[in-house]
Amino acid sequence: MPADRLHLVRHGEVHNPDRVLYGRLPEFRLSVDGRRMARQAAEYVHAMQRPVASLICSPLQRTQESAEPFTHLFGIEPVIDERVIEPTNVFEGRRMKRALMNPLNWRHLARPAVPSWGEPYAQVIARMDAAMTDAWTRVKSGDVVIVSHQLPIWVTHLAVAGEPAKHDPRKRRCALSSVTSFERSGDRWVEVDYAEPATTVGAVDVGAV
Numbered sequence: 001m002p003a004d005r006l007h008l009v010r011h012g013e014v015h016n017p018d019r020v021l022y023g024r025l026p027e028f029r030l031s032v033d034g035r036r037m038a039r040q041a042a043e044y045v046h047a048m049q050r051p052v053a054s055l056i057c058s059p060l061q062r063t064q065e066s067a068e069p070f071t072h073l074f075g076i077e078p079v080i081d082e083r084v085i086e087p088t089n090v091f092e093g094r095r096m097k098r099a100l101m102n103p104l105n106w107r108h109l110a111r112p113a114v115p116s117w118g119e120p121y122a123q124v125i126a127r128m129d130a131a132m133t134d135a136w137t138r139v140k141s142g143d144v145v146i147v148s149h150q151l152p153i154w155v156t157h158l159a160v161a162g163e164p165a166k167h168d169p170r171k172r173r174c175a176l177s178s179v180t181s182f183e184r185s186g187d188r189w190v191e192v193d194y195a196e197p198a199t200t201v202g203a204v205d206v207g208a209v
Contacts, residue, residue, distance in 0.1 A: 003053065003136045005192070006144040007045060008153045008180045011066040012037035013203045022207040023092035024085065030065045037177035037198035042069035044179060044197035045145060052076065053142030056135055058085040063147045066177070070145055083131035084148040087119035089209045096206070113166040118209060121155050121165035128156045129189075136184060150174045150208040160189045169208075176200050 012034030014022060022028040030038065045052065055070050055078045057063040067078040090108050091099050099105050108117040115121065128148075135144045154172040155165050157180060174180070177198035182189045 001141050002184070003139045003144045004142060004183070005050065006132055006136055006146065006182045008132075008156065008182070009041050009045075009066065009070075009145055009147045010150055010153055010174055010176060010178050011062040011147060012041070012177045012198065013200070013205065014062050014207055016204060016207045018095070019204065019206045020093055020095055021089060021091050021209065023087075023089045023209050024060065025092055027061065028207070029061050031204075033203060034062070034176070035065065037200065037203075038066040039069040040198040041066070041177040041179055042073050044195060045070070045143075046073045051142040052145055053139040054135055054144045055079065055147075056081050056084065056131070056144065057147035058082070058149065060085060060149075063149070067145075067147045070147070078147070081131050081135075081146075083127040084146055084152060086149040087124050087151055087209050089118035091117060092209075113164075115166075124152055125155050125159045125165065128152050129159070132156075132182070132189070153178075153180055156180075156189075157191060157194075160191050176203055176205055 013031045014028050014034060015031040052074045055067055055076045057067040057078045059080045071077055110116050150172060154174045158165055175196045179195045181193040183192050
């Protein structure tokens with residue numbers, strides 16, 4: 001038997017005093033509040049009283065730190081999977097409002113459906129689906145937790161819902177330390193739940209790709 005349910009968990013708030021788009025840049029760690037958020041997400045999953053058989057996270061520091069409370073509560077070490085990493089983005093390291101005021105950067109906005117400023121949505125969806133499917137089939141029973149990033153989780157939601165991948169990044173339903181849960185029906189994913197267990201009032205959330 002494969003897994004019973006798969007949870008895509010977004011990382012907590014990142015220490016980002018300059019409010020740049022951090023993307024895949026190294027050394028962007030969780031803030032103090034971000035660690036609390038990650039703990040609240042893990043406690044939420046733990047309160048479901050569903051056994052977690054596998055814990056996976058992207059190689060970036062903020063997701064590895066967000067996986068630590070799951071290790072503490074469930075006693076399992078995370079496995080790093082490059083396929084659930086943040087997408088690439090030409091605006092990494094910049095403040096978005098300032099970057100978009102420069103006409104030289106407008107060419108990167110020419111094809112929002114791809115998008116032209118970063119890794120194609122279709123590629124992100126494909127690698128997330130592959131990682132989720134592998135994780136689902138590798139366990140004999142129990143749940144799988146994958147700690148990932150806002151955009152990969154959101155475009156996965158859109159793909160599962162049969163909606164276009166093109167979207168307004170300001171309108172994503174994927175809060176810090178949110179939990180988006182899926183099950184399998186035949187050969188397709190079905191979203192079964194979305195929760196925002198972490199207290200995020202006043203959080204800084206401007207660095208997501």
